[in-house]
Amino acid sequence: EVQLVETGGGLVQPGKSLKLTCATSGFTFSTAWMHWVRQSPEKRLEWIARIKDKSNNYATDYVESVKGRFTISRDDSKSSVYLQMNSLKEEDTATYYCTLTTRYNWFAYWGQGTLVTVSS
Amino acid sequence: DIQMTQSPSSMSASLGDRVTITCQASQDIGNNLIWFQQKPGKSPRRMIYYATNLANGVPSRFSGSRSGSDYSLTIISLESEDMADYHCLQYKQYPLTFGSGTKLEIK
Numbered sequence: 618e619v620q621l622v623e624t625g626g627g628l629v630q631p632g633k634s635l636k637l638t639c640a641t642s643g644f645t646f647s648t649a650w651m652h653w654v655r656q657s658p659e660k661r662l663e664w665i666a667r668i669k670d671k672s673n674n675y676a677t678d679y680v681e682s683v684k685g686r687f688t689i690s691r692d693d694s695k696s697s698v699y700l701q702m703n704s705l706k707e708e709d710t711a712t713y714y715c716t717l718t719t720r721y722n723w724f725a726y727w728g729q730g731t732l733v734t735v736s737s
Numbered sequence: 738d739i740q741m742t743q744s745p746s747s748m749s750a751s752l753g754d755r756v757t758i759t760c761q762a763s764q765d766i767g768n769n770l771i772w773f774q775q776k777p778g779k780s781p782r783r784m785i786y787y788a789t790n791l792a793n794g795v796p797s798r799f800s801g802s803r804s805g806s807d808y809s810l811t812i813i814s815l816e817s818e819d820m821a822d823y824h825c826l827q828y829k830q831y832p833l834t835f836g837s838g839t840k841l842e843i844k
Binding site for chain 2: 660667679724725730
């Protein structure tokens with residue numbers, strides 16, 4: 618059974634940092650491309666980052682609104698993907714989900730999400 | 738970036754009704770579109786992939802179609818369990834982009 622479990626969310630002040638973790642199991646993590654997607658309080662979904670696998674040099678991509686502030690990374694030995702979030706803004710307040718794509722399976726599996734609230 | 742214009746933003750329909758939700762892509766995305774269903778407090782559930790393919794376990798009353806740059810999700814006979822938010826996602830080009838969502842309520 619595929620499982621993705623996000624942790625690390627919480628209340629943080631503007632300008633501060635937070636690191637999210639997505640621990641996974643039940644699939645071949647090393648060959649999957651991993652993504653972070655967030656959902657605003659208004660329920661709008663936004664794709665924010667992707668990291669490819671080793672054979673693709675762990676290439677990353679980001680939505681413009683988080684470039685330079687957020688960093689996606691992965692540890693294949695731990696089957697985990699991370700999202701380092703710096704210089705947080707109130708508009709980063711959202712539930713953050715991790716999800717995955719493989720060659721034949723796009724976005725079929727999602728974690729339960731972790732809530733990040735940026736507020737003073 | 739590719740813009741996905743989703744409509745309607747909300748709708749109310751009766752049990753047994755035929756319901757259609759649409760996303761229009763601002764650029765060519767081929768068939769690289771997914772429809773998600775999301776119920777309160779839950780993660781998105783993939784319903785349709787590659788524009789017209791029914792995902793595993795999804796009831797056959799759901800279907801996806803494409804006409805040019807317009808993509809539709811249709812429920813042929815609405816059931817109470819279909820009350821949810823629905824989102825489209827284009828995965829042709831990064832950054833991947835979602836539609837703004839449709840809230841489907843039962844009358």
